[in-house]
Amino acid sequence: MEYDNSTTLDPRIAERLKRDAKGLVAAVIQQYDTHEVLMVGYMNDEALRRTLTTGRVTFWSRSRQEYWRKGDTSGHMQYVKSVSLDCDGDALLVEVDQVGAACHTGKRSCFLEGGPLPCVEGHRTPDQAEQSAADKAGKEQEEQA
Template sequence: MGRMPQLDPAIAARLKRTPDGLVPAIAQQYDTGEVLMMGWMNDEALHRTLTTGRCTYWSRSRGEFWAKGDTSGHVQHVKSVALDCDGDTLLVQVDQVGAACHTGDRTCFDKDVLLPAAGQ
C-alpha cells in the first residue's frame, strides 16, 4: 500500500497550530471580499484543499473531514490560499456556490452584529 501524499513540508513548517493541531481558515468570496465563514483545518485538510480545489475542513464536533458542499451542494471552489504573517490563520478565497452558512444564509456573519458603545 502506497504512502498517502502529505502537505508540503515547507508549508507545514510555517503553520502555527492550536494544541490540537488546527489552524482557523477564513473563507472569503474572491471577487467581492465578502467574509463567508470560518472553519478549522489541520495539515490533511489543507493538503486536500490545495490539491482538490475544494475547501475541506476538520469538524471538531464530529472528528472527521468534511468538504464544503458534499451534503448541501453549496461548494467552495478555491481561488487562492494565503497564510497570515504570524502563520496562525489561513485566508481561503473561494467562489461560493449557494449558502456558506449551515443555516442556509449566504454568510455566517450577517445576523448578530455587535455595535460599539456610543461615542466609541
C-alpha cells in the same frame, strides 16, 4: 495548479504553520470577487493539503471529529481561488467562488445570522487620515510602475 497526489502536506508549508493545541489553524473563507467574509472553519494539515490539491475546501470538523468537504451534502460548494497564510502563520485566508449558502443556516454568510454586536466606533485623527491618503497614493503609484 496541477493536482498533487502526495499524501502529506508539503513540508515547506507545514513548517510555516502555527497550530493550536489540537493541531488546527483557523481558515477565514472569503468570496474572491466581492471580498465578503463567508465563514470561519478549521483545518489540520490534511484538510489544508486536500484544499490546496483538489480545488475544493476541506475542513476538520471539531464537533464530529472528521473531515468535511464543503458542499458534498448541501451542494453549496466552495471552489478555491487562492490560499494565503497570515504573517504569524496561525490563520489562513481562503478565497473561494461560493455556490449558494456558506452557512449551515442557509444564509450566504455565517456572519448574517449572528448579527452585529454593540461596540464603540473608533475614528482616525486628522493626521492619521492624511497619512492613510498618502499611503494609498504611494501604493497606487507602485502598482502603476
